[in-house]
Amino acid sequence: MIFLDKDQRHQVGYSFIIDRVEVITPFGEDLKKNIAPYKPKDKDALLMELSNIEKITTTYKEKIASYRAMERLLSKIKDIRTSINRCSHLNTLDEVELFEIKNFCMISEELYSIYKEFNEEICISNISFNTLDRVLKLLDPDNKKLPTFQIYDSYSTELKAIRFKKRQLEDNILASNDEDEICTLKEERLKWVILEDEEELAIRKRLTEEINIDIKNLENNVYSMGKLDFLIAKGKLALNYNATKPEISDKMEISITNSFNPEVQHILEEKGKSFTPINMCLNSGVSVITGANMGGKSVTLKTIVLNLLLGQLGFFVFADHAKFPILDFIYFISDDLQSVSQGLSTFGAEIIKLKTVIEHAKIKNGFIALDEFARGTNPKEGSFLVKSLCEYLNTLTSISMVCTHYDNVVNEDMVHYQVIGLKNVCFDSLKRKIDLNRTHSIEIIQEHMDYRLEQVSSSNRVPKDALNISVLLGLQEEIVNIAKKYYYGNPYSNNEEEYHGE
Incomplete structure (x- = not known):
């Protein structure tokens, strides 16, 4: 199905909307x-x-x-x-x-x-x-x-x-x-x-x-x-969610301000939490979102896909402002449990889907969303494949959005967004809170995680949230010190300022 299959529509929150x-x-x-x-x-x-x-x-x-x-x-x-x-x-x-x-x-x-x-x-x-x-x-x-x-x-x-x-x-x-x-x-x-x-x-x-x-x-x-x-x-429906009339562009451009996903928002509100609005500007080629696995990259992707899909179907969208073209297709590649159950590995299922996507993207203009592509293979090969795929997608007229936890996959001519994450958090203060309440360490980290996106440039380096989260959750110091060697090339440094909050 060119505009997501039934399972994918459910996954991004469309079923939640259409039921309302x-x-x-x-x-x-x-x-x-x-x-x-x-x-x-x-x-x-x-x-x-x-x-x-x-x-x-x-x-x-x-x-x-x-x-x-x-x-x-x-x-x-x-x-x-x-x-x-x-x-x-x-x-x-x-x-x-x-x-x-x-x-x-x-x-x-x-x-x-x-x-x-x-x-x-x-x-x-x-x-x-x-x-x-x-x-x-x-x-x-x-x-x-x-x-x-x-x-x-x-x-x-x-x-x-x-x-x-x-x-x-x-x-x-x-x-x-x-x-x-x-x-x-x-x-x-x-x-x-x-x-x-x-x-x-x-x-x-x-x-x-x-x-x-x-x-x-x-x-x-x-x-x-x-x-x-x-x-x-x-x-x-639009009145109930304060949805917005989208602007339909003749160019391959997507801009969306303070967008949200009602299903995720509903789940968070039941837990007494709030949804962090998403702002994105995308053009032909590829845009990459990086960040730790707890950083909300998948929610961002699903929110953009959901709102684009609704706009193509003639609905108002869940944002303060939105502008996008009429697309020939929307493809969303993530875990394919159906293909896995039919005997394909997750990675194999992704490759089968990707072949179809690329063939369509060669002749038509649409939106391609990939959530943690190649996570089903080993990390080294996975990062090479994601980097190669990003380079190719960047040559197409279609708009692509890739969420990945792999580092070093973005070239200078690509748009790169980073989940702010724990970048601006007082690390020592957060660590003390966790040390006092270890049983709720994950929840405490999530409460302090900044799920907003910022565009990455040479002046705002990518934070190392995975390492920070490992330290906060009490991973043994011996392992942390070894990890720092691979992050910074200094196996003997104990200066936490090198990794937290960078």
Whole structure:
């Protein structure tokens, strides 16, 4: 799947979001279920969708009575698409189907009346309701405006006469005490019942043919109800999370300010913690995020992927500001448990996916996200492979984002972000806190970890959070001293200032 498969969408938090898109109608539910990304040629349609959502978010509170009236009517809608399809093929409708179409028309006419007045001010594009007054009159010949249906006498003088004769026979049956006479009357009544069934069938056939004339209007209103339902749900989602209308660029550039991932935010809030907003500016080529494994690189990647995906699907995004193009694809490569269960190693699964990604990236423009690529092989080879991959991705028009804990994989012509981590923390103070409460050492480190990103340059060297975390968690000093030899080439130095807080 070019825009993430089901498991990947769940992994980045899309399932969490789509479950909170509260559509009301079966038609809206289908639109939500079958939502597809906009293509570059559909830019005008995407801009219209985003504009419609914006109109809803800016008027929902002001026009709450109108919105609630429309939502109340939408909640009464039953799925009549099977009946519409049968009618379009002139398959004679039964009484239940005719009742459901009548009820649909009654709701549709009421909704049409509210929406028409409402939309004169709001001006939502690409949604229009057609009047179904002719169908309603057809199914309500006595103009009683009741949510019921039967084959009325007024449909046919012959039917009326048949039913009159049948009722006379039924009265005679009830009045008679003669078993032979009753038997004769019942046989006579049966003949009239058959005639009644035949006449009702003829009437239902005629009604089906008459409704068929308005089949396009029925289909249009089904679509418009679903579209209106889905748009309102998108607008309410945006309001609930203070989401933002993204700016659609014609260039291969991505900028996103104070973005967040609602699922991760929800999990953190349940623990009494807060989400650190993410700021990124990306262009064609590769951008690399480095930092220790506890630094939140994967959350950053998932947050960017989620918001890009939502933008391609016509949603507002979870950020203060966002700008990106319409993409041909979004690929996200991380742990592939499904492929592993099918007999491939994690690394093997990554390579199989990567081949597909590269082939697409040669001919189309999209977004490629790699989370700790090559972690399933030995570190030395892994760093070589990641460095090689970054060099290649940097030659493409597509935008790539690579999160890795490998060091020395970034060339000068690449954009390099680093998780700030423990860089600005008072190391001695943090160490004392941990020494006093060893059982909660991980939680204490996480509380002091700065998950923000900063762009790396020659003036702000990469901090060694992995070594710092090892010291904080009490790794034996002998091992730390050996590690310092490989970090700084001095196996005898005990100066902690060389590694913590650098």
